[in-house]
Amino acid sequence: MRRRSLLMAGAGGLLACTGTWAREEPSPREAEVVQPWRAEEWDWVDEARGRDVPVRLYLPSAEVNHPLPLVLFSHGIGGSRRGYSYLGQHLAAQGFASLHVQHVGSDRRLWTGNVFQIFSRLQDAARTEEARARAHDVRFALDRLLLERPQVVDAQRIAVAGHSYGANTSLLLAGAAIPGEPQPLADPRVRAAVFISAPPLHGVPAPERALAAIRVPSLHITATDDVIRVPGYHSTAAERMALFQATGSALKRLVVFAGGSHSVFTDRGGTGGVMANPQIKQATKEVVSEFLRGVLDVGSVDHLNAWAERHQDLLAHWAAA
Template identity: 55%
Template sequence: MNYWRRRSLMLLLALSASLTVGSHCRADRRDRLEAPPAAIAQAASAEAPAYEQRDLDWVDASRARAVPARLYWPKQVADGARVPLVVFSHGIGGSRRGYSYLGAYWSSQGIASLHVQHVGSDRELWFGNPLTLVSRLQDAAQEREALNRVGDVRFALDQMLHGEWAAHIDTERIVAAGHSYGANTTLLLAGARVTRAGQALDLREPRIKAAIIISAPPFYGEPDVAAILQAIRIPTLHITSTEDVIRIPGYYSDARDRVRVFEATGSATKALAVFEGGSHSMFTDRAGTGGALLNPQVKAATKDLTLAFLRSVLDGRDDGLRGWSERYRDILARWLSQGS
């Protein structure tokens, strides 16, 4: 095996240890063969799940950009009832199929979850010449795609609130969530402000009432993260681990960056959970990353924590948050809650 091929394969292995690769990066194209949007598919489970799942294939004509999404919808919704909605943004190289453990769980607890796919930074990045993988990843991290991601979420929200679900969603209980690159997207939607040509770009989405930030990278190239994040005023929950490391060449960051993002965020009500050990991709659907024993424990704790946060900000119920850190103290490195 020649030097460049060997180096390329080594790089792919290193990236797969830290990125949102998962099963969605396999050369399987089932997304393109799935049932049409009108058909609701019941998710596979040993028992009948308490949610329904639908894949949506929207196109934002104003940007000539496809916006695929997967909707997890609570199965038991009383007639006339309106349900809360979480809008989820995936990490680089992800898809609408990812983070299903969160979408399925939230919807089984009565909270709809819409997982938006960002076509400029989705799983298609993993296909093609391995020697150009790094450049594809770096292109996907550019500002134009960051702005398009915000546009994807805003467009998806418009579709949900003006389509067949309009009468069933509580517009006062909408939350944004995201992992990795998706956490950056979520921060921008939550009110983070970057300055370009002397003008602040205000990308805040006013329909979003709270945000869940998982493994947020820093805003690369921005010297003052506080100047960007202090404008955020809605409640935020930040989740990371001590070994939460991103290793894209030119975009390295570790758990200290996640903590700095938390500290700089201007939310009066915010919380930080740092798990001991782990990895960056542990928060995806991948099994075993971050440790075969720790991975399922962290996923269970993350489901429990995010639901407790949602109950707190949406319903004013703080009992789940108060006892959470004690329940998971064996796998926690740090827990901090402010203003709640």
């Protein structure tokens, strides 16, 4: 059990995020409105691993004649490609392509079946083998997208992002060096990373050293009440802040919202406060797109200070490297 390492959000998002996928389709009223984004879905299969890799790609609704910066998004445990739609839609509206990858070993199907076996299923989903498979899911999806739609994506402007278990998947892809891994999980094509509610590296010897290997610019997002309350995997915002400090990125920013919850960053409404929930979501999608635009296009994120001023009433802490 020493290498429980990549469990991370595994149990982390466990019961805390049981409703993260509850609302994954637009309401009829939303569907009638002309949106600045569109979405496409594919049910890909990684033949080499015998594993399904469903994906959902968000794009600007208007046709563009140039490749777009790409965000690869990894969901938390029990989620799907249709989750975190508020982020995918916003990124597409801002001129990004956002590819949301579904991880079949730790997706929404965990919530189906015998209710008395749910914790066992969640523990299986949090094993190192699944954590490793998740990273390979994202790498495969990127390979496939670049092969099939090379005109859509700018291969020089690729970022990875994720929430909870997905944030840990993103840590691996961004360069976290896990001792004993048979092959590197980092993808050198990743130029920036966004870690939302990233749990600590449970079971990893010298986790600070593993995190120090991450060199790409990184944005870390949490909230003061972002707590995972699962025996063996308990973690708090303080540990997410420590993870920020340990990450080796020369350019990095930390956002800590006041209040909130672990699942406030999902599509769920109400969690973290009826009033605060939509405000935190709005601020989150703004800072994600503005950070990535700064890193991938401008080479500076100094403009984020203006974002912090706009949302100062929501913030408990805002820090730079």
